[in-house]
Amino acid sequence: MALNRKIAYIDLSTGDIEIKPIPLEVRKKFLGGRGLDAYLLLNHTEKGCDPLGPGNALIISAGILTATCASATARAHFMAKSPLTNLLGSANMGGFFAPELAWAGFHHLVIKGKAEKPVYIWIHNGEIEIRDAGQIWGKTTTDTQWAIRDELGDEDIKSAVIGPAGENLVTFANIMTGIKNSAGRTGMGCVMGSKNLKAVAVRGTMDIEIAHPVEALEYNKQFIDQITSAKVNQTQGTLGTPFIWGATNSWGGVRTRNFQYNQCEDADDIEPERIDEVCEETMGPYHMTGCFACQVHCRAQYKVPSGPLAGKYDEGPEYTSLGAFGGEPDCKNAETVFAGNHLVDQYGVDNLEIGSMISWAMELYELGILTNKDTDGLDLKFGNDEALLEMVERICFRKGWLGDTLADGGLPAAEKIGKNSFDYLIQVKGMNNLHSDERGTPALALNIATASRGSDHLRSRPAIDLYHLPEKVLRKIYSNPIPYDGPLSSEHTDYEGKAWEVYWQENCYMAVDCLGICKYHTVFLGATLPNFEDWPKVLYYNTGLEMSPEEIWDIAERCNNLERLFNLREGLKRDDLKKGDTLNHRYFDEPCRRGAPDIIGMSIDRKKFNKMLDEFYEHHNWDKNGVPTPKTLKRLGLDQEPSHLV
């Protein structure tokens, strides 16, 4: 049964390992995955703990549905206090690691302490061992995985690993599995590095009993048909996420030159069709791959087509690599995108954050805030492909003053660089924005401002706002499973009703993260994709757990409040530019200069934004500072936190 998967507490300082069941009452309150992670983080860390100290807890989990007979439940979740933001650290990854963890008998790992020397954790059919990683330390993300397989003699082992960036404590280092799958955001790889933990290797052959196998199988077929019939997923399965970058760019919704512009001109060489051409030329006509049991297969396979890395195999590049190595630094060469994507995958660093950091440095360099002396002579201008890739190396290995400075993350780097460098750092809560421009879309602006892990599109983005869906359709989505009769607008430039959309999506995304399902299988990008009304069935057939859509909604709301409580404990304040729910001044002060007629001249109206934020808090039943009221906490059963149920 999925419900008999266990939780393990691993102390790397003492070597102590404790394995416990997950009580049903805990499942009913937090389900699993990200939601239960949030509960564990709040309960197993002290206020103000050092993100890189032994007191920080790294929590690794699979969703409650992971590896059951439900489609696309490959997601692993990682949580800790973030060394990048000093607030909630939270990152989600696909691939084949999470199902293997579940077949090995576990759903949650709570890793504390710090090993004296490099180690890795080996988990095999209910047993856990801490092993020496002296021979593996220093290796790239893929070499680490292959070395562990060689050492243990089993090529079916799946590992979540860090690369050199994590070892070098780059605050936005990620955790990776396979070639491309990354728990990218908030520096979870840096936390692993600080614990001297190179990898978590898992292998399992333990049955996960399906509560109602015949129904689960049939329902899965229906679920898959629903998912693959959506046009957006068909396109994802052909062109991957570059198609979103291309479409958004043609409209004027991407970032370029560190947010100076909202459209990358003359970008033919990095248009999705061109990227696809290179993948086809180097890998043949069938070059899409996917995560465990997923029928969307949104990831392309390729070999770097030319240049010093020619012939290297990798997967992607996805939206973010196009932004990081194409649009944002204004480089616009396919070869650079493919090479940059390969470097970040090998070194284990968040492509989004590193791309934004380098583009920020490029603007500072062009403004004269950074000089040739600071760059050790590197001509760090926009459009300099070589300088861009050189900076990836310097940051991941902390080479030179600038590489070392940027590796600390945006906020510390801005302090070190000084002058008015902070004004140009396009961040929320200390984490850089996706390479997209939200000045023409207030709903999306509110989403990144309030996302629990800092500026982010995967915590509450009402992306379907851009489809101009009829109000009737919006009403159907947004007034379920709990009633809503307030305003809703089909117009993406409106402020009316958008706070509700963000609030609703926040609960929707939390629910899928608890279940362990990929966001391409919910209303993130397609209005007809599964949501609250569909999940009770898949949950019941697979685990036997009976829950109504409203109950799943309540769990999601509870878990979002847990994340809020963690952030408030660690210093979140509503209007704090470094730790609050607000945006860089450019959103308000600098209108969009390029793009379609409906976006040129757009900026976020500060007054209307604040009103939207007030409404967002009201929907949550939080006070005007964004703090959950005692009544709200009581309603959600969170008035006794930390309650130490597990």
Added chain:
Amino acid sequence: MEKVLMINYQKCTGCRLCELVCSVMHDGVSNPARSRIKVMKWEAEGLYVPMSCQQCEDAPCMNVCPVKAISRDEDLGFLTVDYDICIGCRSCVAVCPFGAMNYNIIDKKVFKCDLCGGDPQCVRFCEVKAIEYVDADRVSNYKKKDAAERLSAAQKEGAALQAAM
């Protein structure tokens, strides 16, 4: 006409949904270790090849079985193990040239593909059609077509080159 599984590995995305549904269909559990089909992977090259029973005509597993526990299903033509007779010696596992006869350490039994009684779930769930269930004489057809396409493309290219000279 007998039908067989036709695997076009180039189409396989490596998702392993076939392994999942195989174990759920046969054993009511999720566990790839119980799957009759397995996707062999070379991850560093992006190569994935699903492997399953070929239902051989002159089947080594059937020939080697010392107690004659393996026979052919008369209706669908697949090879099947009679567990009342099987002694679990694993000779069939040893001789199968494709590694398609498996051994399950939980139940201590050999097991293999039985085409799900005529509705193979791996085929049903594979949206990219890397596995199809076709009449036995059609197996080489897609290869013929691929090769023909290459031939025709080469001819066109040759003609264009000649014209340009």
